[in-house]
Structures are given as C-alpha cells and as structure tokens.
Amino acid sequence: MTTSYTGDGQVHVRDNSGVIFQMGLMGELPRDVHRLLRTSLDERPSATTLLSDVDRVFVQPRNFDLLLDRLATAGVLLLTGVPGSGRRTTALKLLSKSGDPEHTCWELDTDREHDDEKVSLDVPEDLEGDGLLLDLTSHGLGDCERWLDAVHQARAQLRDRRCTLVVLVTSTFANQPGRWWSTLVKQLHPPTPRAVLAAHLRAIGIAAGDAELDDVLGPVADRGLGTLAHLATLIADEREAQPEAGLRSWAARAHTVLDDRPATLTPWLNEHRDAPARALMLSAAMLEGCSAETVWTASETLLRQVRFTAPQSPVLERRGVSERLGELGFDVERDGAVRLRRDKGFHHRHVRAHFFADHPDLREPLTQWVVQVGQNRALTVADRTVLALRFTEQCLGIGRPELVSEVIGEWLRGSDFPPLAGCAHGMLRSGLLHDRHGAHFRWQIWNWARQPPPDAPSAFLTMLGDVCQDVIAPRYPSQAIVRLHHLARHRRPEVSEHAVTLLRRSVQDRRFLRRLVQRFWDVFEKRVRENDVVLFGRLLTPETFDGGEQPGRLLAERGVRGHLTRSWKVVLEQPRQWWQGGVFAWLHGALDPHRREVVVDILAAACAGDLTLSSQLEQTATHWFDAVTGDDTRDAAHVLDLLRARLDSALGLHFLSAQKGFPS
Structure with missing residues (x-):
C-alpha cells in the first residue's frame, strides 16, 4: 500500500489493486486498519504474484510429495485437514507449476444466487493444463454432495484438457467410506509450527534460532498456521514501533495482541463502570490513532445514543478530555493522536471485542452510533474510515455481517453520502475478503446492483462497480459480470x-470475456430487453476478441462462436433500432481481412436461413456501406458482397451469390 500527496490537499492511500481512498489531512491510517484493506493472499488464486508470495513463506507439509503424486495420478484430489493447517496454501502449491509462466490456477465459483440452483463446474473453455481449486469447506454436507456429483460428471472433460483439480473438504464430510471419491481423499499432515514461523520471520528479515523460535511460539504453537502468519506480522509492527527492543520484546507484545482475553482486562473494566468512562474508553479504542477531539465527539455521541444524561457541572469546572483519557490508560501523544499505553497488558482490540462480544444489547445502539458519527462532517474522512473499518472488523468477528450492511443502508438514506463512499468501499472490501462472511457481501452487492435502494446516489452505485472489479472479479469473475451487468442497465x-467502462476494462482478460459472452446468452434465453441488446452490441465488438492475438482468432473458437451466433439470432428478431448500432460495429470490425470471414459467418448464421431476418440484415448492411467513405470503401464493398453471398447461400439462392448490388 502506498501513499501519495496531491494538490487537492488530500492524502490518497492506494492499495495493491488500484483502489483509492481519500483520507483527508490526517495522513496514513493505523497499521491494523491498513491490514483490513490490504489484498489478502487468498484474493487472487490465479495471479503469479500470489504464487510468488506463497513461495516466500511456504513450508512443505510432511506428506507433500505423496499428495503431489496422487494428484498427478488421479487428476483430482480431495484434500482435508483441520482449519488453519494450511490446506489452501498447499492446494495452490500442488496446482502450480514452477517455471511455467503460461500455467495458472483458478478457483471455481461455488456461490449461487438461490439455494435450489443447479450446480455445475464453471470450467472456462480455454483451460489447457491449468490447475483448478474448489473450496467446499464452508458448505454443508448436502451442498458438498451436489458439487462432487458435478466433479464426477466433469472428470472426463478435465482429463481431456489435462487439468488438475484439488477440492478442499472438511474432515466430517471426508469420512464417508464407499463413495466414488473415497479413494481420492487425503489428509494433510502440516509442517511443524517452528518451521512455519521461521519461514514467516525470514520473509520479514528476522533470523532466529530454534530456542528463540520455541520461546516465540509458546502460547500459540497449537493455534494454526494462520495465527503464526499473523504473529509474524504483529512482530514486524512492533519492530517498526520499537526497533531497539529485540525479538523477545516484540514477540511478548504480539502475544498480548493475540490473546483472546488478557487477565488484566477485566480488572481494568471493573475499575471504570460509570457510563461516561466506558463511552470514552470504547470511543478511544475504536478511534485509537485519531485525535482526542475526535474521540471526545464520538464519546458524546455514544452517550446520547444510549440516552445517558449525566449531571452537568459548569464547563470551566469539568476535567479535560486528555486528563480523563489518561485516567483510563490512554495517552494523547505529541502528534495529537490517542493511543493506549503499551504497559496496560492488553491491546485496544480487546476493548472493542469486549463491548461487541459481551454486550449483545449494545449492538444495535453501537450500529446507530457508527451511522451518526460517520455522518458527522466535523470529523475527517480518515477518522470516519477508521471507525467504519474497526466496526466492520467487530461485526465480522461476532458473526453479524448484516450490521455492516445496515450502516451503509442508513448512510444511503441520508443526504450526504458522497463523502462516505470511501468508508463504504472499505467496509465492503473488508467484508468481501473475509473467509466466512464474504458470501454475505457478494449477495448484498448483487441485491443492491439489481434493485438499488430508492434514490441511491450515483456515487454509491459507481462505488459498487469499483468493488466488483477490484475485489470480486479476481476470484469470482462470473459474479462480477452479473453485478456489473445490472449496473450497466441503470x-x-x-x-x-x-x-x-469497467466491463470493457475487464474483458481484456480472455477468460472474463468468455464469461461475458455466456452471460448475454443466458440473459437472452430468459428475456430480451432493449438495453441488453444495446449493451451486447457495444461491449462485444469484433475488436474486443483480438486481445493481442491474431484478429478473429478468439471469435472462431467453437464455444464463443456458438454463443455469439445464438445471441445474434435473438437480437436480430428484435426491433431494428435496438440492434442497428451493433450490426454497424460488427461490419466495421469486418473491414480487417483477418476478421472478415468469421464476423460475416456469425451474422449470416444468426439469420439461419430466415428470409425476414436475412432481408433486414442485408438492408442494414447496405445502409452501413452507403455511410462508409474514404480508404475503407473498397474493404466495405468486400464485406457487403461476402455477407450477401453468405445470406443467399443460407437461403438456397446460390445463383445470386455472385451478383453485385442484389436489390433490397
């Protein structure tokens, strides 16, 4: 993540996938908030950068060679293991081929809009020798059965294309003898925690001996490989904050952060039971790193939200906010930022977790509190973003992702959403990247794109498009297409x-383009609308299918050509004013001799020997030719002659095929 300063007085924090958040004059966000926005290792399973990141920290499981041999032999492997044992990372390494830049691995889409929707493997037609990942660890037993039936049906297809498939399943599901897939199940035997921690520390430039590693591991040795990765990240944070302290001190503080319930937290909470103190401590924990004035504003808002009215003394007799924060263990540092003292024995995340996890009756008031503070224009955009993202983190931690959607929905009903678009983007991004709750946010975005809230501002809807392209598309391209298509109809x-614009940018990836072709055919099969016909003609021009390859090559691919032909047939049956622009664009694309044959063949085949369709198409082509001027006139005449010949042939009028200027 990089930060740039521009002439608009804003600080722009840009993450790895190009998303820009305008953060105001305060500067960079706190490190823990950065991690909520940063691209996770799991977000782009097909990216070369992901595999190189995996290589930096990957330690082979003890049975890695056996797993690799079984995958090579059977082509399909069902991998199981305890959560946090490295199943996903191992699957990516099993599917990757080092030294082969053309080889990629792809995650298959398992989300469905409706529970009763039929499942099938979404295998792109151009896969050849690639690796596929199917993650079923979050699915119920019935869902897993249906997906494995789909795998069984696709095995021959995968074998013909030399594709390998790793399916991640839970141990509960895997322990079923006598099934067709029983012999394909293998248990992952993870590497030792010491080796994994050593790899993560080496990746951040810290070398440690076995004795030091054992000390650092201590309380978290049995908590899963993901925890070890997080531990290394926290150690790197502590090294940056206290570079002279040393590994033992960095690790001690990191363990404090990782501790679910530090022993010192409860006594501290019991010391401060009055409502004003607790409102201030929660506000300080939620806005740690922001200014004291911001914390005070949030605290006063929270007291009003819970309808607390304290006896008021004269203003000049009241204690200052810095003094009150100091009594709670928070310091106001020289830069004005509020920070919890490092000697408290717990972390500011523990304070947040206490109020969200241990006080269910506070969740609704806290949700409305975030709504109100977010709408307070006295706070900077950075302050509001910090609050919004830490609120999102807590909601995901307690299994209440719908509260995040509720906050965004309330903001939409206000009159000042545009300044909050960055906050909403960050909240959705954080939710989409969550392993357990990402599906909720994909569904929510689909619902908003399909049926936008009444009077939803354009800033919100364009932000949804950005989220689709930046976060959903890399891992779930088909779902991104559906949502962007809904927005394109607006x-x-x-x-x-x-x-x-986002769809055009996305179709530069040929796999995304194939899915868009499939999407239009799926839509036309159900219902034909004018705006879909217009979009079809605008988005799927012949030039779109070049992609740096020989012009016309992708159009000639059997699956693409078939979908386009069927779609054009439906399109040409609609009123001419809907599709004339699309036909003009296709005929213009046929001016290139490399595309000419395939473009004309698709258009002619779409008429399928139908006299009415053929006549309308020929008339439209004639109008197009009449409008062509300059150097393109000769090529345009060749296109028109070829189209007439193809249409005549389909109608059985072979004796007319060589005639120029056949009357329309």
Whole structure:
C-alpha cells in the first residue's frame, strides 16, 4: 500500500489493486486498519504474484510429495485437514507449476444466487493444463454432495484438457467410506509450527534460532498456521514501533495482541463502570490513532445514543478530555493522536471485542452510533474510515455481517453520502475478503446492483462497480459480470457508463470475456430487453476478441462462436433500432481481412436461413456501406458482397451469390 500527496490537499492511500481512498489531512491510517484493506493472499488464486508470495513463506507439509503424486495420478484430489493447517496454501502449491509462466490456477465459483440452483463446474473453455481449486469447506454436507456429483460428471472433460483439480473438504464430510471419491481423499499432515514461523520471520528479515523460535511460539504453537502468519506480522509492527527492543520484546507484545482475553482486562473494566468512562474508553479504542477531539465527539455521541444524561457541572469546572483519557490508560501523544499505553497488558482490540462480544444489547445502539458519527462532517474522512473499518472488523468477528450492511443502508438514506463512499468501499472490501462472511457481501452487492435502494446516489452505485472489479472479479469473475451487468442497465448514464467502462476494462482478460459472452446468452434465453441488446452490441465488438492475438482468432473458437451466433439470432428478431448500432460495429470490425470471414459467418448464421431476418440484415448492411467513405470503401464493398453471398447461400439462392448490388 502506498501513499501519495496531491494538490487537492488530500492524502490518497492506494492499495495493491488500484483502489483509492481519500483520507483527508490526517495522513496514513493505523497499521491494523491498513491490514483490513490490504489484498489478502487468498484474493487472487490465479495471479503469479500470489504464487510468488506463497513461495516466500511456504513450508512443505510432511506428506507433500505423496499428495503431489496422487494428484498427478488421479487428476483430482480431495484434500482435508483441520482449519488453519494450511490446506489452501498447499492446494495452490500442488496446482502450480514452477517455471511455467503460461500455467495458472483458478478457483471455481461455488456461490449461487438461490439455494435450489443447479450446480455445475464453471470450467472456462480455454483451460489447457491449468490447475483448478474448489473450496467446499464452508458448505454443508448436502451442498458438498451436489458439487462432487458435478466433479464426477466433469472428470472426463478435465482429463481431456489435462487439468488438475484439488477440492478442499472438511474432515466430517471426508469420512464417508464407499463413495466414488473415497479413494481420492487425503489428509494433510502440516509442517511443524517452528518451521512455519521461521519461514514467516525470514520473509520479514528476522533470523532466529530454534530456542528463540520455541520461546516465540509458546502460547500459540497449537493455534494454526494462520495465527503464526499473523504473529509474524504483529512482530514486524512492533519492530517498526520499537526497533531497539529485540525479538523477545516484540514477540511478548504480539502475544498480548493475540490473546483472546488478557487477565488484566477485566480488572481494568471493573475499575471504570460509570457510563461516561466506558463511552470514552470504547470511543478511544475504536478511534485509537485519531485525535482526542475526535474521540471526545464520538464519546458524546455514544452517550446520547444510549440516552445517558449525566449531571452537568459548569464547563470551566469539568476535567479535560486528555486528563480523563489518561485516567483510563490512554495517552494523547505529541502528534495529537490517542493511543493506549503499551504497559496496560492488553491491546485496544480487546476493548472493542469486549463491548461487541459481551454486550449483545449494545449492538444495535453501537450500529446507530457508527451511522451518526460517520455522518458527522466535523470529523475527517480518515477518522470516519477508521471507525467504519474497526466496526466492520467487530461485526465480522461476532458473526453479524448484516450490521455492516445496515450502516451503509442508513448512510444511503441520508443526504450526504458522497463523502462516505470511501468508508463504504472499505467496509465492503473488508467484508468481501473475509473467509466466512464474504458470501454475505457478494449477495448484498448483487441485491443492491439489481434493485438499488430508492434514490441511491450515483456515487454509491459507481462505488459498487469499483468493488466488483477490484475485489470480486479476481476470484469470482462470473459474479462480477452479473453485478456489473445490472449496473450497466441503470437508467442514470453516469452509473451505466461507469459499469460499461469497467466491463470493457475487464474483458481484456480472455477468460472474463468468455464469461461475458455466456452471460448475454443466458440473459437472452430468459428475456430480451432493449438495453441488453444495446449493451451486447457495444461491449462485444469484433475488436474486443483480438486481445493481442491474431484478429478473429478468439471469435472462431467453437464455444464463443456458438454463443455469439445464438445471441445474434435473438437480437436480430428484435426491433431494428435496438440492434442497428451493433450490426454497424460488427461490419466495421469486418473491414480487417483477418476478421472478415468469421464476423460475416456469425451474422449470416444468426439469420439461419430466415428470409425476414436475412432481408433486414442485408438492408442494414447496405445502409452501413452507403455511410462508409474514404480508404475503407473498397474493404466495405468486400464485406457487403461476402455477407450477401453468405445470406443467399443460407437461403438456397446460390445463383445470386455472385451478383453485385442484389436489390433490397
């Protein structure tokens, strides 16, 4: 994540996938908030950068060679193991081929819009020798059965394309003898925690001996490999904050952060039972790193939200906010930022977790509190973003992702959403990257894109498009297409044009382009709308299918060609004003001799020998030719002659095929 300063007086924090958050004059966000926005290792399973990141910290499981041999022999491997044992990382390494830049691995989409929707493997047609990952660890037993039936049906197809498939399943599901897949199940035997921690520390430039590693491991040795990765990250944070302290001190503080319930937290909470103190401590914990004035504003808002009215003394007799924070264990540092003292024996995340996890009756008031503080324009955008993201973190931690959606929904009903678009983007991004709750946010974005809230501002809808492309598309391209397509239908031109721009940018990836072709056919099979016909003609021009390859090559691919032909047939049956622009664009694309044959063949085949469709298409082509001027006239004549010949042939009018200027 990088930070740049521009002439608008804002600090722009840019993450790895190009998302820009305008953060105001305060500067960079706290480190723990950065991690909520940063691209996770799991977000791009097909990216070369991901595999190189995995290589930096990967330690082979004890039975890695056996797993690799079984995958090579059977082509399909069902991998199981305890959560946190490294199943996903191991699967990526099993599927990758080092030294082969053309080889990629892809995660198959398992989300469905409806529970009763039929499942099938979404295997792109151009896969050849690639690796596929199917993660079923969050699915119920019935769902796993249906997906493995789909795997069974696709095995021959995968074998023909030399594709390997790793399916991640839970141990509960895997322990079923006598099934067709029983012999394909293998248990992961993870590497030792010491070796994993050593690899993560080496990746951040820290070398440690076995004795030091054992000391650092201590309380977390049995908590899973993900915890060890987080421990290394926290150690790196502590090294940055106290570079002279040494590994033992860095690790001690990191263990404090990782501790679920430090022993010193409860006595501290019991010392401060009055409502004003607790409102201030929670506000300080939620806004740690922000200014004292911001913390005080949030605290006063929280007291009003819970309807607490304290006896008021004269203003001049009241204690200052810095003094009150100091009594609670928070210091106001020289830069004005509020920070919990490092000697407290617990971390500010523990304070947040206490109020969200241990006080269920506070969750609704806290949700409305975040709504109100977010709408307070006296706070900087950075302050509001810190609060919004830490609130999101707590909601995900207690299994209440719908509270995040509720906050964004309340902001939409206000009159000042645009300044909050960055906050909402960060909240959705954080939710989408969550292993357990990502599906909720994908569903929520689909629902908002399909049926936008009444009077939802354009800033919100364009932000949804950005989230689709930046976060959903890399891992779930088909779902991103569906959501962007809904946004491209929107009646407001600024929303629809933004979605079209994102789709055009995305189809530079040929696999995304194939999915978009499939999407239009799926839509046309169910219902044909004018805006879909117009979008079809605008997005799927012949030039779109070049992609740096020989022009026309991708159009000639059997699956793509079949979907386009069927789609054009449906399109040409609609009123001419809907599709004339699309036909003009296709005929213009046929001016290139490399595309000419395949473009004309698809259009002619779409008419399927139908006299009415053929006549309308020929008339439209004639109008197009009449409008062509300059150097393209000769090529345009060749296109028109070829189209007439193909249409005549399909109608059985072979004797007319060589005639120029056949009357329309």
